Amino acid sequence: MSAIQSTDAQREFPYSRRDFERVKSLLFKQAGINLADSKDAMVYSRLARRLRTLNIHSFKEYLAYVGSCKDEMEHFINALTTNLTAFFREPHHFEALANYLRKRSQTKRIWCAASSTGEEPYSIAMTVASVFGTFTPNVQILATDIDSKVLQKAREGVYAQNSISQLSHDYKTQFFYKGKGAQTGRVRVVDELRKMVQFETLNLMSANWCLEAPIDVIFCRNVMIYFDRPTQRKILARMVRLMHSDGMYVAGHSENFTMYPELVAPMGKTIYRPVV
Ligand SMILES: C[S@@+](CC[C@H](N)C(=O)[O-])C[C@H]1O[C@@H](n2cnc3c(N)ncnc32)[C@H](O)[C@@H]1O
Known part of the structure; x- marks a missing residue:
């Protein structure tokens, strides 16, 4: 052999x-x-x-x-699994989310479907907290991933200090504790922000995920790229069925779903609305 x-x-x-x-x-x-x-x-x-x-x-x-x-x-x-991620990765998606929330203040559910170590759902939570001016908005943020180890890190919410170097001074002080002593060089997401996000293991391939609907916003970025076309379509169709008709689906920078006009329509750069 x-x-x-x-x-x-x-x-x-x-x-x-x-x-x-x-x-x-x-x-x-x-x-x-x-x-x-x-x-x-x-x-x-x-x-x-x-x-x-x-x-x-x-x-x-x-x-x-x-x-x-x-x-x-x-x-x-x-x-x-490949878990590369970052706070406010593809910043235009978070601007789009902020605009969406300002227009649809009745938004109730956001799902971050491949959340990796937590930087993405916490960026969503920071955006939600900033738009609504509270750490206890009427919005549930569910963050899921297949990888139990990255979810453990996400729940802890501890990151290298340089991972937030791009954030504004306001965001750094409002949303992070700065590590001292043995924790020097690290930051931790403030408890109020951590409480805004619920982390759960979920395999997008599994036949039995059962989420509360309708979901207003889905972030599913940089994971579909690892799936073949039929799998992508199947998962996208299942997600779209769970979405609010005014919902917003956010894809990764190299993911394109314009070949599925029966499921989604473009509404911005790598952002789609469900077709119902
Ligand atoms: C490259 S990371 C993307 C992280 C984040 N969404 C971002 O864009 O910054 C891909 C994530 O997808 C997760 N993943 C891979 N296959 C999956 C599956 N079948 N179901 C759920 N998550 C999966 C991996 O564990 C990994 O954390």
């Missing part, structure tokens, strides 16, 4: 092309994530840590274990 790359001899664990293909198909089946063939080295380095922790000596053995152990499946998915 062919080994991946010429560096295989230097690798700690045997890793074949077939192992990589099995990882790919398992991840696709469980999370809808379509890994590119070029990700073979990334897969090796991320999963090698699991093999070391579990004292397993080959990918073949590890894959058999993942298939038989639900808890390990969670670690497997956590290890392979």
